[in-house]
Amino acid sequence: MADDRWTPPEVMLAVDLVILTLRRSLLHVLLIERGIEPYKGTLALPGGFLQHAEEDITAAAHRELAEEADMDVETLHLEHLGVYGAPGRDPRGRVVSVAFLAIAPRLPEPAAGTDAAAARWQRADQVLSGDLELAFDHRRIVEDGVENARAKLEHSALATAFCGPTFTITDLQRVYEAVWGISLDPRNFYRKVQKTSGFIVAAGPERKGTTGRPARLFRAGPQKALNPPMVRPVEPSIMKGSGQ
Amino acid sequence: MADDRWTPPEVMLAVDLVILTLRRSLLHVLLIERGIEPYKGTLALPGGFLQHAEEDITAAAHRELAEEADMDVETLHLEHLGVYGAPGRDPRGRVVSVAFLAIAPRLPEPAAGTDAAAARWQRADQVLSGDLELAFDHRRIVEDGVENARAKLEHSALATAFCGPTFTITDLQRVYEAVWGISLDPRNFYRKVQKTSGFIVAAGPERKGTTGRPARLFRAGPQKALNPPMVRPVEPSIMKGSGQ
DNA sequence: GTAATAGTGTCTATTAGACACTATAAT
DNA sequence: ATTATAGTGTCTAATAGACACTATTAC
Numbered sequence: 386m387a388d389d390r391w392t393p394p395e396v397m398l399a400v401d402l403v404i405l406t407l408r409r410s411l412l413h414v415l416l417i418e419r420g421i422e423p424y425k426g427t428l429a430l431p432g433g434f435l436q437h438a439e440e441d442i443t444a445a446a447h448r449e450l451a452e453e454a455d456m457d458v459e460t461l462h463l464e465h466l467g468v469y470g471a472p473g474r475d476p477r478g479r480v481v482s483v484a485f486l487a488i489a490p491r492l493p494e495p496a497a498g499t500d501a502a503a504a505r506w507q508r509a510d511q512v513l514s515g516d517l518e519l520a521f522d523h524r525r526i527v528e529d530g531v532e533n534a535r536a537k538l539e540h541s542a543l544a545t546a547f548c549g550p551t552f553t554i555t556d557l558q559r560v561y562e563a564v565w566g567i568s569l570d571p572r573n574f575y576r577k578v579q580k581t582s583g584f585i586v587a588a589g590p591e592r593k594g595t596t597g598r599p600a601r602l603f604r605a606g607p608q609k610a611l612n613p614p615m616v617r618p619v620e621p622s623i624m625k626g627s628g629q
Numbered sequence: 630m631a632d633d634r635w636t637p638p639e640v641m642l643a644v645d646l647v648i649l650t651l652r653r654s655l656l657h658v659l660l661i662e663r664g665i666e667p668y669k670g671t672l673a674l675p676g677g678f679l680q681h682a683e684e685d686i687t688a689a690a691h692r693e694l695a696e697e698a699d700m701d702v703e704t705l706h707l708e709h710l711g712v713y714g715a716p717g718r719d720p721r722g723r724v725v726s727v728a729f730l731a732i733a734p735r736l737p738e739p740a741a742g743t744d745a746a747a748a749r750w751q752r753a754d755q756v757l758s759g760d761l762e763l764a765f766d767h768r769r770i771v772e773d774g775v776e777n778a779r780a781k782l783e784h785s786a787l788a789t790a791f792c793g794p795t796f797t798i799t800d801l802q803r804v805y806e807a808v809w810g811i812s813l814d815p816r817n818f819y820r821k822v823q824k825t826s827g828f829i830v831a832a833g834p835e836r837k838g839t840t841g842r843p844a845r846l847f848r849a850g851p852q853k854a855l856n857p858p859m860v861r862p863v864e865p866s867i868m869k870g871s872g873q
Numbered sequence: 874g875t876a877a878t879a880g881t882g883t884c885t886a887t888t889a890g891a892c893a894c895t896a897t898a899a900t
Numbered sequence: 901a902t903t904a905t906a907g908t909g910t911c912t913a914a915t916a917g918a919c920a921c922t923a924t925t926a927c
Binding site: 841 | 915917923925
């Protein structure tokens with residue numbers, strides 16, 4: 386500690402991406418089948434090491450998003466999620482991974498012919514339940530990412546990131562239902578969303594639905610923080626008659 | 630990218646601590662006057678490099694807490710805050726810092742005769758306003774830490790971490806007022822806190838106040854997540870008459 | 874008594890939650 | 901007309917916010 390010549394240990398820095406989207410009204414996460422050891426053949430989050438010593442961490446996340454998922458960062462919500470650096474989590478040595486959460490609107494399957502060829506959308510519930518096995522500590526990272534998204538839906542306009550540039554109120558309701566894993570009353574949802582100032586604003590005239598009455602289109606409003614918040618219904622918890 | 634022999638760059642990993650407490654009903658943050666270059670003599674967050682290549686990051690945060698702040702980690706709330714790794718943020722090279730947020734009950738000044746000798750509590754508002762200059766990007770980290778604490782007060786029982794093992798409802802109200810920087814109606818606060826199930830539970834009989842009616846004592850309840858949440862009053866925003 | 878702090882009750886406006894109908898399109 | 905989806909209105913119970921008084925101690 387008083388050693389003049391002591392220098393700090395160095396670690397390898399990686400980024401991992403939890404990319405969430407909605408497909409057929411179900412929450413999905415993008416996973417890649419690893420082509421190299423360790424965990425070759427196992428599903429894992431897209432990600433990788435910093436490319437050079439001067440690369441910015443967020444820039445690395447953007448790069449991986451483009452390389453491994455063939456996605457344009459401009460259209461995506463991307464935010465810091467956490468740091469996963471337990472010794473021994475990677476057999477190659479001390480790897481510290483910075484995880485990011487990305488939210489994508491419904492997209493086609495990742496294009497073949499890129500690094501993303503092995504990428505596939507998988508149902509989030511299958512990952513969370515353990516039906517799908519993931520490499521490293523990536524299941525834990527997905528858990529944290531989903532929980533982060535669930536919480537953010539309450540207080541931010543994150544839900545609009547799951548939709549395209551324009552969307553209907555029903556589209557937005559599907560996002561809340563899929564991420565929270567519950568169903569909501571459309572009448573109360575309409576009322577709440579419309580009176581939450583700055584959340585969504587009218588856009589264009591109407592959408593030519595496949596059938597039924599055409600829906601009005603909206604786009605994301607200027608407000609990133611929702612006030613009042615959208616409230617996640619309390620699940621009838623096990624704590625019955627707890628005090629008071 | 631297809632180079633077989635490529636190995637990832639390595640970075641130096643540091644931890645930094647934003648330690649918040651209340652002193653005289655004002656939010657304070659623990660800062661240290663740096664004894665070495667760079668930024669020698671400037672105030673900075675307590676923290677430092679990983680000690681060896683196998684040290685766990687959270688363990689390193691605990692160690693710094695003990696070394697630099699002379700605090701027992703058992704009594705403190707400690708959670709991940711963010712990662713700060715912009716190239717060039719540290720003149721010594723590529724340093725990536727994992728920041729932690731710690732909440733401490735009111736404590737005596739850090740003991741002299743330890744690494745913490747140069748540590749001092751400083752008012753958070755003076756840091757946020759820029760009246761106090763901090764080394765590196767530490768002011769930004771403090772901003773993020775305070776904002777994190779403000780948000781967490783709404784939905785978690787974090788406020789109890791600012792108090793000792795037992796506290797009065799008024800003590801708790803002071804925490805909310807100091808961190809949020811507003812004043813609250815004590816009657817409504819009492820009602821809200823008492824009916825938020827699991828937030829606080831009665832403890833011991835009463836406290837011998839210096840003067841006035843003795844207050845009942847409480848301790849932190851079992852519930853970490855508050856439901857319903859404590860709501861931070863909307864500041865009369867500049868957005869007047871913004872749509873409906 | 875006075876001063877100082879702790880604690881409670883009430884009234885009102887707003888909101889959340891439950892619930893059923895009307896509207897507009899494709900076929 | 902039928903089917904399918906979009907959108908609105910009303911009632912009620914719970915809650916937030918404003919506000920004034922009583923309670924218990926030290927002196």
